[in-house]
Amino acid sequence: MTILVTGATGNVGRHVVDQLIRSGARVRALTRNPATANLPKSVEIVYGELTDPQTLVPALDGVTAMHLITFNGADSAPLQTGAEIVALAEKAGVRKVTLLWNGERGPVEEAVEASHLEWTHLQPPVEFMSNAKEWAESIRSEGVIRHLNGQVLSAMIHEADIGSVAAKVLMEDGHAFKSYTLTGPEVLSIPDKLRLLSAEIGRDIQFVELSAEEERTKMRQAGIQEDVIEYVVGWYANPPEESYLLLPTVEQITGRPARTFAQWLAENREKFI
Ligand SMILES: NC(=O)c1ccc[n+]([C@@H]2O[C@H](COP(=O)([O-])OP(=O)(O)OC[C@H]3O[C@@H](n4cnc5c(N)ncnc54)[C@H](OP(=O)(O)O)[C@@H]3O)[C@@H](O)[C@H]2O)c1
Structure with a gap:
């Protein structure tokens, strides 16, 4: 089972990668700049541009679960290519997806919810540490x-807690079609x-x-x-x-305090x- 992490070089994505590795997952990380990704050695690093979905075809090969960002670029504009990304993910055999909240519902959320994918929303309505x-x-x-x-x-949240929740959701059953609102302690x-x-x-x-x-x-x-x-x-x-x-969601899902x-x-x- 290979898990694809998009946004893997970002504040949250690096922790999603780390927590998945700790849980024993095989991790593939997507980036537009593989040469500067600076991720752990055990991670397979692949090129991909989410605004150009055809570039994701090799990255999705053999992937069963994926952590998907919902924004494009540094200004957090909503990613507009949700429908194409979801179609390619379903074709590749992806079953499960975690979505990182961008403040509002956008084309990625809409496409995922209309698909056959088992989605889970990770919503931190608080600032990142x-x-x-x-x-x-x-x-x-x-x-x-x-x-x-x-x-x-x-009620600021440590990005590693978003990573820990994402890893649990991606590797365990029982989280499909749920929205988790996440805060710090x-x-x-x-x-x-x-x-x-x-x-x-x-x-x-x-x-x-x-x-x-x-x-x-x-x-x-x-x-x-x-x-x-x-x-x-x-x-x-x-x-x-x-x-x-304050909400207890992080502890409820990970089994440890935020x-x-x-x-x-x-x-x-x-x-x-
Ligand atoms: N900061 C806060 O307090 C806060 C609070 C709640 C929610 N949020 C939300 O959290 C999100 C930001 O997360 P973050 O801080 O982890 O992000 P970040 O550190 O800015 O990282 C952005 C990541 O997204 C990737 N990326 C961006 N556009 C891409 C594209 N077109 N194709 C492929 N990869 C792309 C980048 O990869 P490469 O550059 O390697 O390609 C990078 O890994 C936003 O949606 C924001 O609204 C933030």
């Missing part, structure tokens, strides 16, 4: 974080996160709270598009309840020093 990497440079250079609305609470404000970060690296970190206009200026200087800026500012002004509501932010920081300490 890896978003903290965005702070690394200003912590290293100035020991400061500047951000809008520090009191906003987040604790709810943290930005000052809470900085206290943990500070303890991990042994250095004080100052938090400077920005106004909405100051946040817009910061994001414009970082080259972020206006629609994304407005989305972020609006989200921080009125965060949806699901972004800070990983903490302190654990993520210990694993990623060198990025901040």
Whole structure:
């Protein structure tokens, strides 16, 4: 049984690959850049471009289950080629698929749900712990974080927990046609996160709270598009309840508590020093 992981070089995909290997699966990883994929030796790395589905034919050969991203490129635009990908997957004999949530239903979800594939949605309506990497440079250079609305609470999730859930779903029966909403084990404000970060690296970190206009200026200087800026500012002004509501799903499926932010920081300490 070969399991194909798309998005395998991404924040989540690397953990899906790792957790599948730990569970003894034969893993094939899809990437547009095999030369720079930097994945474990036991992984078979294959070229594939999800916007050009015919390139997936060799990657799907012999595959019975697959982890499928639902977005294209760095800006997370919904992938439009869902119908073609699903048709090729069914033809190749794929039976089961996990779908990584992109914030809303798009062409991939629609095509998978209309197919004969056994699908499972993995929905983290919370931020990934890896978003903290965005702070690394200003912590290293100035020991400061500047951000809008520090009191906003987040049930952030360790990407390895998404990987652990994906591996269970792909390798066990009993998860077909279910949507799993996944969160971390604790709810943290930005000052809470900085206290943990500070303890991990042994250095004080100052938090400077920005106004909405100051946040817009910061994001414009970082080259972020206006629609994304407005989305972020609006989200921080009125965060949806699901972004800070704790759920036991990770533990229920994996049999172990969801990983903490302190654990993520210990694993990623060198990025901040
Ligand atoms: N960050 C958050 O807080 C958060 C929270 C909830 C949900 N999400 C969702 O999570 C997803 C992002 O996951 P992530 O952080 O793991 O992604 P990521 O680190 O940005 O990685 C993107 C991966 O997708 C692959 N990829 C992108 N376009 C492709 C294409 N056209 N063909 C083949 N491969 C393609 C890339 O592979 P190569 O470059 O190697 O080809 C890369 O492995 C988005 O849908 C986002 O909406 C994010």
